[in-house]
Amino acid sequence: MTPHTSPMLPELEYLYWFPFSDEPLLQGRWFQPRLSHPFVLFPEDSVDEKWHMFCHSWIGLHHYVSSSGLKWDHRALIEYNGRYPYLYIEDGVYYLLYEKSGMRIPFLDKRGREESKEYRRESHIEMRSSTDLQIWSNPRHLISAKDISTSSAFLQKGQLSHPQIVKYDQGYRLYVGSSSVDRKLDVARYTMSTISPEIIGPYRQEGEHIVIEADGNDYYRSLGSGQLQVFCEKSGCYAIQNSYYYDEKRNKNSSAITILKSNDGLHFTSLDIKPILVPSEKGWASDHILTSSLRYKEDESCWYCYFSATHTNEYRMTSESIGLLIGKDSRPRKIGDVNDLLYRDA
Secondary structure (H helix, E strand, O other), X not given: OOEOOOOOHHXXXXXXXXXXXXXXXXXXXXXXXXXXXXXXXXXXXXXXXXXXXXXXXXXXXXXXXXXXXXXXXXXXXXXXXXXXXXXXXXXXEEEEEEEEOOOOOOOOOOOOHHHHHOOXXXXXXXXXXXXXXXXXXXXXXXXXXXXXXXXXXXOOOOOEEEEEEEEEOOEEEEEEEEOOOEOOOOEOOEEEEEEEOOOOOOOEEOOOOOOEOOOOOOHHHOOXXXXXXXXXXXXXXXXXXXXEEEEOOOOEEEEEEEEEEEOOOOOEEEOOOOOOEOOOOOOOOOOEEEEEEEEXXXXXXXXXXXXXXXXXXXXOOEEEEEEEEEEEEOXXXXXXXXXXXXXXXX
């Protein structure tokens, strides 16, 4: 299968990363202490020329809107008990993927009578679609935990997480996290791949190969896979990973954002460079860097990485907030090759 292209991917190996702010951009409230798994849509990709963020809390899948990408207003709760949102765009249609499990609550879970009869309690991946980011279709089932061979490894019930679709010439590959190495933090133990000739499925597991798993020889992936986000070009694929590892200096489990590379989208190796981000010594991102989403903003010639991180306070209560990293190419360039606004008139 030949992946479609994204020409800016080689930059990932040479980026310099810096936090936009020492404080988080978005925090939960007292009844919603953890906001996780942000995916942000740029104004040039949206129908209303605004920024859109999808993330989840313990309540479900949330939709936020912003005019700057920095200050966010809550628009809607899209899916009760939905988690791990990912947005894929094709032919003017927005496809929202997420994981869902558990019992149905009729007043919160607004579905038609037919869909109610087919409701699945086990962990599974669903998809909704929209053309305006306001009205969403009924959920469409893509794959269940029982269809993934590793989903129940070391667990009583199967668990899926972190869905992402990548398009290939012969169809679509759906990456999913499976099982869990830390139930409290919902860190995926493995990353698996499934395929389908159509975006709406049905999807089937792509052999027994595990795309990502714990590797004792990889310091930042010694305990588990965590979240994986894949980008592809003609020569291969890159990925950012919120990997799970044991931090010897701090004497506890931790997580970091690292960069991986692959020739086929199925076998990934870590690049021999520093992680994009590791937990800070103190503050709101001092425990774990759990989830992230990376996108290239062409008009600013930089990469935006929205991420979520946790902090445990003195009362042993955990909060999770959303922050922003900016990535710029650190290699020297000629003035004529620079598209940054600062140098355009130079």
